[in-house]
Amino acid sequence: MTEKRQFRAIKGTRDILPPDSALWNWFEQTAREVFESYGFRDIRLPIFEETSLFARSIGADTDVVAKEMYTFEDREQFRVAHPLTMVDVIRIDEAVAEAWQHGRIPRTLANETEVLRLHEASQNIDREGTPALLCFLDSVRNLALGDSLTLRPEATASVARAYIEHGMHTQPGNVKLYYSGPMFRRERPQKGRYRQFYQVGAEALGQSDAPGIDAEVLEMLLVFFKRVGLTQTTLYVNSIGCKECRPKYVELLREELRKVKDRLGPDSQRRIDTNPLRVLDSKLPDEQPIIEKLPRISNHLCADCGEHFAKLKDELHLRGIVYEENWRLVRGLDYYTRTTFEVTAAGLGSQNAVCGGGRYDGLVELLGGPPTKGIGFAIGTDRAILSIQEGGKLPQLPGLAVFVAWMGAKSYPAAVAIARKLRECGLAVELPPEEMKFKKSLGLADKLGARYALIIGEDDVASGTFTLKRLADAEQKKLSENDLLEYLESERRGSGA
Ligand code: HAM
Secondary structure, eight states: OOOOOOOOOOTOOOOOOOTTTHHHHHHHHHHHHHHHHHHEEEEOOOOOOEHHHHHHHHHHEEEHHSSSSSSOOOOOOOOOOOOOOOOHHHHHHHHHHHHHHHHHHHHHHHHHHHHHHHHHHHHHHHHHOHHHHHHHHHHHHHOSSSOEEEOOOOOOOHHEEEEEHHTTTGSSSSSSEEEEEEEOOOOOBBBTTTTTEEEEEEEEEEEEEOOOHHHHHHHHHHHHHHTTTTTTTEEEEEEOOOOOTTHHHHHHHHHHHHHGGSSSSSHHHHHHHHOGGGGOOOOOOGGGGHTTTTGHHHHHHHHHHHHHHHHHHHHHHHHTTOEEOOOOOOOTTTOOOEEEEEEEEOHHHHHOOEEEEEEEETHHTTTTTTTOOOOEEEEEHHHHHHHHHHHHOOOOOOOOEEEEHHHGGGGHHHHHHHHHHHHHHHHOOEESOOOOOOOHHHHHHHTTTOOOOOOOOOOHHHHTTEEEETTOOEEEEEEEEHHHHHHHHHHHHHHHO
């Protein structure tokens, strides 16, 4: 008997159901409109990429790469016949040996072990029978023939890869791109933190690193947040220097941290060697007074970085952008240089960062492309929408406009025809496929949140009129088809449906 079981969404993933999905569409559509008004254009990227793209861009020692990526082998397997004859075993053994010799099997230590084990097992099958055969099959399956791929944990690396792959540096001016879609990180799920989460992001790449670009990107972000009613936000900015000044600062920080090592927790103690900047991210209450006394990067920027940061602040002032400087904002991804920023929002508890971003001059070069400057951000859609919902200022989204309440078989053809015409005008229309009692029909219209019920009885068909009832106040009108279409069309424009 087959087991009956209920499937559930995987831990850390979730379904976005109506009516919330309408809010998500509106949020993403508003981002498109705002970003396009700043000259950004849509880029659609693959959901998975070569693992090494992320390791190289984000940094092999970061939490994202070291602990959180969904990585899998793009498996190609040696085909194994069923049932397996001794001739098949010899054929596979020879094919594996040949593929190994010519480098068609990735030369990893694990693969080398399996190739040897497989050959040995094939030699023993005659003598040992089933155990050797099982061992042989096991090794065939374990051979990792394919590329290592990863579900994208973020999209900046993919944008940089696409920029290089399509020679976008030859395009005039800055290349300004935006994207939206799911990202994947194997984090511990909690409110505002998921394993499949969504981002809306924007990236500007090109030859210039003028602070005006940084400021315009921030202006665009805040204009967008205002448009979607995300107003209880704080923008934090920092500069983390460049490859000239940051290593010296990191060394100084390391020295200072070593002096206070005994007073730090185990994570921070470990980070003194691996990545001292990440100690600044610590939220442990006991470490706060110690961190406050550490040297600050703003006092150790080189002249160019210092000037860039000062000009960025002037530019923000020029645009009336309110921000807080936060010297501890180092961000968790390795590609950043100079400007870094984050926006926090109300109503989210500990996962309150709704957006993170910064400059990544040199990332394109690191991936084999031409010297290129870049800056961008990604908004966490899940968190931004949570914060909008918690704030209670939800937009009025159009929803269902008309419920066609038809009665009597003779009115059905007229109901089908008018439903199609109203839908062609862009209205959302519900047409019950079976006749319903009048009261039940209006009750359903109400429950579905329709703004109007269009009542069509057999008498109306004979007289060529329709009765339109506004459900909010029960106001009723008798209209000809033309008047009806005109009336609802103007209502649609008014409601933005
Ligand atoms: P990030 O700070 O790693 O930056 O992520 C950006 C935003 O994505 C976060 O502020 C947060 O709102 C959201 N987010 C991250 N992880 C999760 C999660 N597990 N669950 C829910 N939301 C999450 C980046 O991804 C960079 N690529 C941003 C960037 C673009 N920098 C330059 N250009």
